[in-house]
Amino acid sequence: MLFTAASCTNATVISKDKLEVNTRKGLVYYKKEPFTGVAVSYYAGSVLAESISYENGKKHGVYKKWFSSGDLSYEAYYKNGKKEGVAKSWWVNGNLRSKSIFKKGIVNGLQKQWYNTGAKFKEMNIVNGKEDGIQKSWRKNGKVYNNYEAKDGRIFGLKRANLCFQLENEVVQVK
Template sequence: MKSFFCFVLLLMLSFVSCKESSVIEPIVEKTIVINNFEVQKKDLVLNQIEGKWYYKNEPFNGFSVKHHPNGILSEKMGYLNGKREGVAKRWEPDGTLRIQSYYKQNRLVGSYKVWWQNGELAEESTYVDGALEGTQKMWYPNGILAKERQLSNGKEKGLQKAWLQNGKLYVNYEAKNGRIFGMRRANSCYQLEDEVVIRN
């Protein structure tokens, strides 16, 4: 009996192992390494027709840099085969990071962040193939949320909200198919009913 049970178990395991797997494999992008060669941005020449940056008549591979008059780095941007690639950063004259973004073949991709001079986050967005996508948030210099937008392919889609510095909601509408439903600069004494304004 014990041997029969083992045989059945072995048979079942062999059938299970032959079944095709339906697990979706994630696509892993190849890591791109940019040459650590730096030149002044003013030494690069943009060919606007090709959308490529050239250094000494060759598509540039490396990093362009700019400096503030006080010598502090103001900008550093990567290039691969003449196109902006990888991380791009900008700094204030005091060295405070101002903007951090990412490029892939001249198009903004991924996280885009902006900071106020006091170090507080000012904006956080996401780009997909050069267009804003998903939730975009903006803050006042004191860290209070100022705006929250929903975007799809660079256009407003969904709920859009904005607040005054005291935290009071003053913009609240929904963008749908290029139309706006709701109130811009809304006071709480108004409401929408079937897209018609009703005064309380």
């Protein structure tokens, strides 16, 4: 399937281990030139493990990872070396694990995470990489664990509270 898509765009497909990374420049090279194409790696037995698109030595396009079973484990999109758009990850059982939104490599928007059962784990509102707005997390049994608001670097509400306490006049009262 990967090679069909690659042949439509005439992309060069090579093994990821043939690439050289220049950490100082932040670029990936193949034969001493910034790489443009698709780099792949495989599990033993020729099951695709990873596929990364590059343009001029930077991640550009789709990046996918698979479990050894062949099921998708991660998918993200890159533009000029930075994540752009929706990034998703899955549990080995096929349930969605996380969904994040990126703009120019920075997390932005509603981020969601789930337990492997499919139950909600977290919902976080992020603006320019920082918590902003209502943040929630749940226990595996579905009960709210955290429910607070973040604004200008300040937290309003009880973070990591077990919800057995309530505030009255800024003093914690036990029910």
